[in-house]
Amino acid sequence: xxxxxxxxxxxxxxxxxxxLERSRxxxxxxxxxxxxxxxxxxxxxxxxxxxxxxxxxLHVSRTSVRQSFVVLxxxxxxxxxxxxxxxLRRTRGFGESLTKLLERRRRLPDVLDAxxxxxxxxxxxxxGHRGDDDIKSMKAALAQMEAEINAGGLGIEGDAAFHHSIxxxxxxxxxxxxxxxxxxxxxxxxxxxxxxxxxxxxxxxxHRRILAAIESGSTQLAAEEMRLHLRVVADVSLxxxxxxxxxxxDTRA
Amino acid sequence: xxxxxxxxxxxxxxxxxxxLERSRxxxxxxxxxxxxxxxxxxxxxxxxxxxxxxxxxLHVSRTSVRQSFVVLxxxxxxxxxxxxxxxLRRTRGFGESLTKLLERRRRLPDVLDAxxxxxxxxxxxxxGHRGDDDIKSMKAALAQMEAEINAGGLGIEGDAAFHHSIxxxxxxxxxxxxxxxxxxxxxxxxxxxxxxxxxxxxxxxxHRRILAAIESGSTQLAAEEMRLHLRVVADVSLxxxxxxxxxxxDTRA
DNA sequence: ATAGGTCCAGTGGTCCAACCATTGACAACG
DNA sequence: CGTTGTCAATGGTTGGACCACTGGACCTAT
Numbered sequence: 261x262x263x264x265x266x267x268x269x270x271x272x273x274x275x276x277x278x279x280l281e282r283s284r285x286x287x288x289x290x291x292x293x294x295x296x297x298x299x300x301x302x303x304x305x306x307x308x309x310x311x312x313x314x315x316x317x318l319h320v321s322r323t324s325v326r327q328s329f330v331v332l333x334x335x336x337x338x339x340x341x342x343x344x345x346x347x348l349r350r351t352r353g354f355g356e357s358l359t360k361l362l363e364r365r366r367r368l369p370d371v372l373d374a375x376x377x378x379x380x381x382x383x384x385x386x387x388g389h390r391g392d393d394d395i396k397s398m399k400a401a402l403a404q405m406e407a408e409i410n411a412g413g414l415g416i417e418g419d420a421a422f423h424h425s426i427x428x429x430x431x432x433x434x435x436x437x438x439x440x441x442x443x444x445x446x447x448x449x450x451x452x453x454x455x456x457x458x459x460x461x462x463x464x465x466x467h468r469r470i471l472a473a474i475e476s477g478s479t480q481l482a483a484e485e486m487r488l489h490l491r492v493v494a495d496v497s498l499x500x501x502x503x504x505x506x507x508x509x510d511t512r513a
Numbered sequence: 514x515x516x517x518x519x520x521x522x523x524x525x526x527x528x529x530x531x532x533l534e535r536s537r538x539x540x541x542x543x544x545x546x547x548x549x550x551x552x553x554x555x556x557x558x559x560x561x562x563x564x565x566x567x568x569x570x571l572h573v574s575r576t577s578v579r580q581s582f583v584v585l586x587x588x589x590x591x592x593x594x595x596x597x598x599x600x601l602r603r604t605r606g607f608g609e610s611l612t613k614l615l616e617r618r619r620r621l622p623d624v625l626d627a628x629x630x631x632x633x634x635x636x637x638x639x640x641g642h643r644g645d646d647d648i649k650s651m652k653a654a655l656a657q658m659e660a661e662i663n664a665g666g667l668g669i670e671g672d673a674a675f676h677h678s679i680x681x682x683x684x685x686x687x688x689x690x691x692x693x694x695x696x697x698x699x700x701x702x703x704x705x706x707x708x709x710x711x712x713x714x715x716x717x718x719x720h721r722r723i724l725a726a727i728e729s730g731s732t733q734l735a736a737e738e739m740r741l742h743l744r745v746v747a748d749v750s751l752x753x754x755x756x757x758x759x760x761x762x763d764t765r766a
Numbered sequence: 767a768t769a770g771g772t773c774c775a776g777t778g779g780t781c782c783a784a785c786c787a788t789t790g791a792c793a794a795c796g
Numbered sequence: 797c798g799t800t801g802t803c804a805a806t807g808g809t810t811g812g813a814c815c816a817c818t819g820g821a822c823c824t825a826t
Contacts, residue, residue, distance in 0.1 A: 359589030
């Protein structure tokens with residue numbers, strides 16, 4: 261009797277026997293709904309079919325349909341009104357959450373550009389508001405970073421704390437929320453950048469210049485210093501990055 | 514027999530008889546979970562109690578608990594692993610979706626700053642990539658705006674189309690997603706701004722300058738023109754804006 | 767005729783109880 | 797000692813029941 265795939269681990273890539281992945285039903289329903297919105301040419305304000313009808317048509321339980329809509333509502337794509345029905349709010353990017361976007365398609369350049377857009381503005385705002393507490397926490401973060409580096413570390417914790425304290429100092433809940441949502445991917449690029457030989461001290465120096473600019477109250481200078489810093493970080497990160505073989509086709513025009 | 518509130522409509526504001534609003538259970542559960550994360554000092558990676566246990570403790574059905582977690586997962590705050598349990602991913606801003614944030618706390622300055630952060634960068638990126646199709650759709654949008662204005666309108670449609678075509682030309686899905694998520698509130702500020710006497714023609718002119726900058730390929734100039742344009746828009750919008758009486762206290766530090 | 771009230775069918779909101787699918791740990795086996 | 801089987805715990809899904817809200821149809825008194 262011939263044994264198939266007797267090798268204990270790391271056997272050659274048997275394409276057919278790759279692990280099959282099961283998605284959750286409410287995700288599938290979400291995709292179908294996205295299709296439906298397109299096919300039915302739904303416009304904002306239009307009403308969806310009933311929960312019961314959708315459940316029947318899609319051969320799933322009403323619970324699953326509801327789960328889909330609960331998510332869609334949280335993402336702001338639909339309005340659910342008790343006793344009335346469910347209505348479309350906006351069409352573009354239907355069903356696509358930022359989180360899923362960041363997980364699925366990790367184009368590093370996009371992440372770095374988005375980060376720059378947000379953080380440069382936050383530094384500018386921070387320079388405009390700059391409270392004593394804000395400055396204090398920034399200095400504390402820099403001290404922490406310096407200590408980490410002197411101890412032979414990369415200063416990752418301090419780096420993260422510094423950028424976060426600036427984000428807080430910006431006093432803009434929307435931008436803060438966006439930066440927080442991207443925290444994970446940003447953290448990855450941070451580690452990469454600081455792993456480059458000689459980077460941590462230079463990064464610390466750049467941080468000092470940013471802090472000085474913020475403390476001086478010059479919004480323009482603060483923005484410029486932050487931009488400069490992030491461009492350097494981006495360059496280093498991009499060195500190691502190479503686009504994945506396109507696993508799917510970009511359907512956008 | 515004395516009738517209370519016999520006035521047919523628009524009776525004086527009886528504070529106690531304001532319409533009471535009922536929240537959905539899964540939203541309440543979400544808030545409790547946020548509390549719990551704080552009280553229990555949960556850190557990323559920590560495991561939540563079982564669905565069944567939470568349902569029992571909170572005196573709600575397991576279904577409601579699940580709906581909460583479905584949302585939390587979509588927003589990227591928790592990881593739900595079949596057969597294992599539910600785990601915390603990130604702490605900051607727990608349970609707060611951008612949509613809810615934009616609905617609840619409509620601080621116009623925040624919106625305008627966030628818009629500037631995103632659109633300035635998008636204009637810069639657009640100038641870097643600039644494909645023929647992109648330029649073409651921008652020109653079409655400007656033509657539409659001009660036609661609207663000549664017809665006595667405000668050019669709102671054309672304005673929106675112009676900014677959107679730039680966002681598309683930026684070739685950055687993350688920034689595009691963020692702008693789309695803010696589309697509604699941005700649209701409101703757009704209407705306000707263009708309603709100001711004499712605004713539409715001036716806005717059209719600013720758009721032409723932006724387009725020229727993008728077409729020239731100068732990323733820096735494109736960014737600067739967009740920033741200038743948005744600052745003017747912001748000034749106009751802010752004229753009519755006044756902060757609402759603070760209906761709740763900011764709990765953040 | 768019409769203003770007002772009542773009733774009711776349709777819709778989303780919640781709950782429950784059962785069962786399926788996956789995981790990890792542990793015991794049993796060779 | 798490693799392999800295999802078993803099992804309990806956990807999330808995933810279902811169907812059905814009932815509640816709460818909305819809007820319109822219908823009725824009624826003026």
